Amino acid sequence: MLRGLWKLTWIEIKIFLREPLGAIGTIGIPVLVFLVVGRMVGRRTALTSPATSNFIGVGLPVLASVLILIGAVLSLVTIISIYREGGILKRLRATPLRPETILTAHVMVKLLLSAATLVLMVAAGKRYYPVGIHAPLVGFTMALLISTCSILSIGFLIASLVPTARFAQPIGAIIMYPMMAVSGLFAPVESLPPAAQAVAKVLPLTYAVSLLEGIWKGDAWWAHARDLTALAVTFIVCTAVSAKVFRWE
Amino acid sequence: MRPVIHVSAIRKTYGSTAAVDDVSFEVNDGEIFGLIGPNGAGKTTTMECIEGLRTPDRGAISVLGLDPFNDVYKLQERIGVQLQQAQLQKRIKVWEAVDLWASLYQRNAIDGERLLEQLGLIEKRNAWFMTLSGGQKQRLFIALALINDPELVFLDELTTGLDPQARRAIWDLVRGIRERGKTVFLTTHLMEEAERLCDRVAIIEHGRIIDIDSPESLVKRHCPERTVVLATDDGSAAERFRAIPRVEAITCRGSQVTIRGSGDDLVTEVIHCLSENRIRVTDFRTILPNLEDVFLKLTGHSIRD
Numbered sequence: 434m435l436r437g438l439w440k441l442t443w444i445e446i447k448i449f450l451r452e453p454l455g456a457i458g459t460i461g462i463p464v465l466v467f468l469v470v471g472r473m474v475g476r477r478t479a480l481t482s483p484a485t486s487n488f489i490g491v492g493l494p495v496l497a498s499v500l501i502l503i504g505a506v507l508s509l510v511t512i513i514s515i516y517r518e519g520g521i522l523k524r525l526r527a528t529p530l531r532p533e534t535i536l537t538a539h540v541m542v543k544l545l546l547s548a549a550t551l552v553l554m555v556a557a558g559k560r561y562y563p564v565g566i567h568a569p570l571v572g573f574t575m576a577l578l579i580s581t582c583s584i585l586s587i588g589f590l591i592a593s594l595v596p597t598a599r600f601a602q603p604i605g606a607i608i609m610y611p612m613m614a615v616s617g618l619f620a621p622v623e624s625l626p627p628a629a630q631a632v633a634k635v636l637p638l639t640y641a642v643s644l645l646e647g648i649w650k651g652d653a654w655w656a657h658a659r660d661l662t663a664l665a666v667t668f669i670v671c672t673a674v675s676a677k678v679f680r681w682e
Numbered sequence: 683m684r685p686v687i688h689v690s691a692i693r694k695t696y697g698s699t700a701a702v703d704d705v706s707f708e709v710n711d712g713e714i715f716g717l718i719g720p721n722g723a724g725k726t727t728t729m730e731c732i733e734g735l736r737t738p739d740r741g742a743i744s745v746l747g748l749d750p751f752n753d754v755y756k757l758q759e760r761i762g763v764q765l766q767q768a769q770l771q772k773r774i775k776v777w778e779a780v781d782l783w784a785s786l787y788q789r790n791a792i793d794g795e796r797l798l799e800q801l802g803l804i805e806k807r808n809a810w811f812m813t814l815s816g817g818q819k820q821r822l823f824i825a826l827a828l829i830n831d832p833e834l835v836f837l838d839e840l841t842t843g844l845d846p847q848a849r850r851a852i853w854d855l856v857r858g859i860r861e862r863g864k865t866v867f868l869t870t871h872l873m874e875e876a877e878r879l880c881d882r883v884a885i886i887e888h889g890r891i892i893d894i895d896s897p898e899s900l901v902k903r904h905c906p907e908r909t910v911v912l913a914t915d916d917g918s919a920a921e922r923f924r925a926i927p928r929v930e931a932i933t934c935r936g937s938q939v940t941i942r943g944s945g946d947d948l949v950t951e952v953i954h955c956l957s958e959n960r961i962r963v964t965d966f967r968t969i970l971p972n973l974e975d976v977f978l979k980l981t982g983h984s985i986r987d
Contacts, residue, residue, distance in 0.1 A: 437786045444771075444778050451773040453811075480940060519769035527763040528786045529755050 437530050441538040442545075442571035451543060458506060458549045467497050467554050476530045494558070494568070495645045496618055499638070499643065501550050502581050505543040506588035507605045512539060514601035532681070540585055546658035547581060548574075567648050576648040583664035585638065585670035593679040612638040617646075637667040683710035686834055686865050687732060688789050692741030694727050701727040702738070703889040711794035712857065714866040716880035718873065718973070720985050721924045722888040724889040726766055729838055732867070733763055746833060757819035759787055760829035766838040766869075770822075773811040776803060779811065780825055799856065800949035803979055817848030824855055836870040841875060853879055871985060873973040883973070885980060892980050897973050904979050906944040913937045924957050926951045937964075 449455045470493065483639060513536075516522045525535050539622050553569065595601045615625060615633040620644075622633050633639045640663035654661075687709035695703040702724040709715040717725045729734045730744055734750035734757055743750050748757045770779055782797060784791035798804045801821045806814065814822065820840060827835055833976040837856065841849040858877055859866055870876055876883050877897045893900060920932050920939055921949075929943040941952060949968055956963060976987050 437782070440785045441781050444774060444782055448771050448773045448779070498820075514770075520765065520767055521769055521771060524765055524768040524770065527733060527765060527887070528783065529758045531755075531790070532787050640780065 435534070438534050438538055438541070441530070445538055445542045446545065452504075454533065457462055459501075459508065459546055460553060463497060463501055463504070463550055463588065464553050467493070469499060469556050471558060491646055491649055492618075494573075494649060495642060497554060498551065498573075498577050498645060499580075499613065499616075499642060500640075501547050502577070502584055505547050505581065506584050506609060507602060509539060509543050509585060509588045510592045510605040511594070511601045511610055514595055514598040515590070517680065518598045519591075520548070520682065526681055530572065535536050536589070540582070543585060544578070544581060551577070569651060572648050572654075573645070575594045575675045576644050579664055580645060583637055583668045583671075584641060586668045586675070589679075590671045593675045609638075612636045615639065616642045619643050637663060640664055683712070685709060686711050687715075687743075687748055687867065688744040690726070690742050691740040692728070692730060692731060694724075694736065694738045699782050700889050702731070702809045703897075705741075705886070705889070705891050707884050707891060707894055709865060709867055710882075711865055712860065712863060713881040714860050714868065714879050716876045716883040717867070717886055718871065718880075719875045719886040720871055723886045725886060726838055727889075728886070729836055729869055733761065733836055734758065742856045751770060759789055760833050762830060762832035762835040763823050764820075764823045764827045764835075764837045764840060766842070768823065770811045774908075775808055775810060776814070776822060777807040778820065779830060783826045783829045789830055791829050792831045793984065794825075794829060797828060800858075801825050802851075815848075817851065820848075820852060821855070824852075824859075828859070832864065834865045834867065835895075837866060839869055839871070841870070841872065849875070863900050868927075873977060873985060877946065877973050878896065878951065885977060887981050896943075899920055900973065900976045901971050904976045907975075908945065908948040909944055910941045910949060910968040911965070911969065912939055912952075912956075912963045914939060914961055914963045916961045919959075919961050921953065922955055923962070926955055 437561050449459075513522075522535065526532060551574070587608070588605065591605050592601065595604050612621075615622070616636065616638040617633065621638060622630055625633065640660040644657050644660035644664070647660070648654075685708040687707075689708070689713075690706045693700060705724070705728055717728060719725055726737065730880055731738045732750060734745075734754035737751050741979050745757055750757055774782075776798065777794070780794040795804070795807075798807055801824060803818060803821055803825065806818060811819070811822070824837075827837070833940050838982055840856070841852050842853065853875070856866060856868070868879070870986055880897060882894065882896050883900070885892045885900075893904075895903070917939055920934050923929060923932055923939070923941050925939075926948070927945070928945045928948060929941055931942040932942075933940045933942075941948075955961070974985065985987075
């Protein structure tokens with residue numbers, strides 16, 4: 434099953450970086466935004482309120498990570514639908530390549546590019562972070578990996594259902610951005626109106642945010658069993674449904 | 683000859699319409715076999731059932747002794763495929779595509795660089811797919827179909843959308859594939875292409891096969907009509923041609939005489955009549971029916987309609 438996986442992944446990375454906005458859009462801009470915000474707020478952290486300090490210490494890294502994650506999902510949806518419309522998926526399928534290999538390669542590309550962005554961001558952010566914040570980077574990376582796989586599976590489901598490539602990006606955005614709004618990224622879920630809280634409770638991204646924030650703050654994994662379960666269920670359900678309804682052409 | 687493809691009584695429906703209905707044929711080892719018919723006749727559906735990309739609702743298919751549905755990965759190792767209107771990633775380089783395809787097969791791939799050279803793509807090896815011309819893209823797809831040194835090559839509407847010059851170049855390449863001892867199964871809606879390339883053709887319309895034979899035999903069986911057009915100043919010529927057996931119509935326009943009849947002997951008889959009566963001609967040509975005429979006769983309409 435792994436035959437061709439690495440080569441396909443590597444070629445897809447190269448192709449992605451050749452896109453006019455490929456490298457700059459996915460890696461450059463998040464790092465740049467992070468640096469600018471960090472510069473504006475970071476210098477004054479020691480002097481200002483605990484809220485700002487909490488934002489720079491926990492909110493910003495999680496926000497940045499989720500932005501990268503959502504970017505990866507939207508880009509996956511678009512690429513899969515373009516490849517389907519262009520007959521590229523069908524052509525690849527007429528080789529001994531397994532369908533799972535083709536789709537895994539695309540997930541690998543997204544994971545690797547997200548990881549690269551994150552590493553750059555951590556390297557750049559080191560300069561702006563107040564001394565004393567020691568986030569568990571390995572644990573956080575794990576949490577981000579789990580969240581990404583789960584949310585990418587939603588992307589796959591969208592990619593399975595959108596009729597044409599033209600609709601892929603807007604439909605993906607319509608589903609993803611409202612999910613972000615109530616996920617606790619911008620305001621804690623408990624502070625939202627009850628209706629929004631109810632919505633937040635059924636959206637997987639809320640659990641991803643909760644997990645990422647908790648692990649960044651140094652929580653133990655068992656404290657987030659509920660988040661992990663929600664993400665795992667999302668992954669299993671979306672993958673199973675995609676496997677049923679995915680169209681190759 | 684040993685058949686490499688057996689198709690017996692397959693049927694495939696989409697909704698309430700049958701795209702392919704009760705289709706049966708065999709393809710022999712080492713031949714170029716063409717499935718010809720208008721767009722929407724069921725050519726691609728039939729081909730994709732044989733390639734294992736679709737499953738027929740009914741009927742049985744055997745390819746190189748394998749079942750295309752159950753042994754699809756084994757089969758794909760041994761066949762080469764070019765799909766209708768396929769694309770590759772816009773920014774994949776020619777050599778990357780060949781390299782990727784070569785890595786997908788268990789059997790030893792043939793030398794990609796040499797293949798690119800043979801197909802006239804070597805100067806384009808670093809070019810992105812999106813920058814290639816239509817003919818270059820099709821040549822690349824041929825390269826990808828040949829990279830695993832397949833026993834059987836499928837070509838679906840290979841030259842559609844190409845200019846006549848690129849088309850001729852592709853025809854030479856397809857003949858080259860047969861010369862390497864491989865079997866070629868192709869579809870086309872171009873009768874000229876079928877006539878020039880195929881050893882045998884199956885004519886398909888509305889999902890059903892109407893007839894199968896070599897292009898020459900099809901023409902011979904269905905279209906015995908012969909036409910001779912000649913130019914002469916001899917006023918009595920037309921009268922003399924009327925005496926020839928199986929002449930059906932003679933029309934004169936100025937010095938041009940058109941003789942319509944049937945049978946292989948018509949041309950000989952006309953020449954015989956010319957020399958016997960010492961009729962002086964300044965022009966002489968024959969118009970023979972072709973596959974296009976066969977199609978018209980069998981279906982009642984032109985393939986372009």
